Amino acid sequence: LLVSAGAPVMGHVGLTPQSELVMGLRVQGRGEAADALLADALAVQEAGAFAVVLEAVPADLAERVSKELVIPTIGIGAGAGCDAQVLVWTDMAGLTPGKPLTFVKRYADLRSVLGEATKAYVDDVREGRFPGPEHSFD
Template identity: 65%
Template sequence: MTQHTPLQAAQTQSTDSSGTGSGASGNPKALYGGTSSRRITVRDISLAKERGEKWPMLTAYDAMTASVFDESGIPVMLVGDSAGNCHLGYDTTVPVTLDQMIMLSAAVVRGTSRAMIVGDLPFGSYQESPTQALRSAMRLVKEAGVGAVKLEGGERSHSQIKLLTEAGIPVMAHIGLTPQSVNTQGYRVQGRGEEAAQQLLRDAKAVQDAGAFAVVLELVPAELAAEVTRILHIPTVGIGAGPETDAQVLVWTDALGLTGGKMPRFVKTYANLRSVMSDAAKAFAEDVVGGTFPLEEHSVH
């Protein structure tokens, strides 16, 4: 039997005998596995919620990686400020700048043709006021070409989300664990206990009321995430929030085994790229040291 990597398996699942995606349900309009080659839109996301369709989202930070995910049928990619942790060498997302997010987002947009690209608004680019949020979001849309922006906060970000959506900029909200608030919140489960659960429900309703087209629920008890998913008419995107959310997102370097070290409990690793890359680098080094690279076929005259 032919063995497939997880990525090859996903590509195989998303194509039928004619070479066009059909999806597990056979719906040509499915976000994952659908036949449309145009960019995914907010309306597509909304219709998927109505159909009860689950969908995947991965982070991406460069054109080459994004092109692989796009070819694999990933319908939504988040250019997250998690780039600070997994690509820029920061301990947290806090130091990431808007200029960095614009550069990374533009690269991902250039590397894709179908996926909706959501660009993160980094810490300090929207908290000051709705007007500041609008200026920052406009830069991501105009200079990077993203189809939507993401910002953290529930009730406290209501005014920012409302102004952005009124200006025609789609917003994906983010509640629960919000990494930009690490200095006050820490990295721990959010929504445990009656008071905390009620606050999270208020946050979820607030971002929907403000006009967000979807909301990320990070590190939230599965039962609470399921309740939020039931009461909202916009899709929920879970990360460490159990199986009942409408969509799931993972940081790609975690999911594909590049990060290294101990992973959070909610991460499932689908490959071990760290080992593959390490083995390849060692093989290259040994060829150079041993004089077996380059050979005649690698030389020009």
């Protein structure tokens, strides 16, 4: 319906918010579920999606799906065999608290940096160092 109305659609198979609520954070498409996941990805393509996200899928299955589909696959926790890769930027930048998911690589620790900056700001305001004359208008 959306595609026929002219709306671009990107599909999403594997770990989805819905499956996470029901089953928790689990790898999707292992064992007998692999064929069902491939069928879902093919159905997304047949429905007219321009691409499909494969999330938390075994690398060999993601590569198989990528070879079967004509549309691009975008992997998140799906190995290097997808056509493209994505990470949630708050995870990648180290803003998400706690231990990152297995498929997340943290490239920075912005949570600590922002925490330190906030503490410095609060201290400056409390001590009267901010705002100073250079931060005010005449």
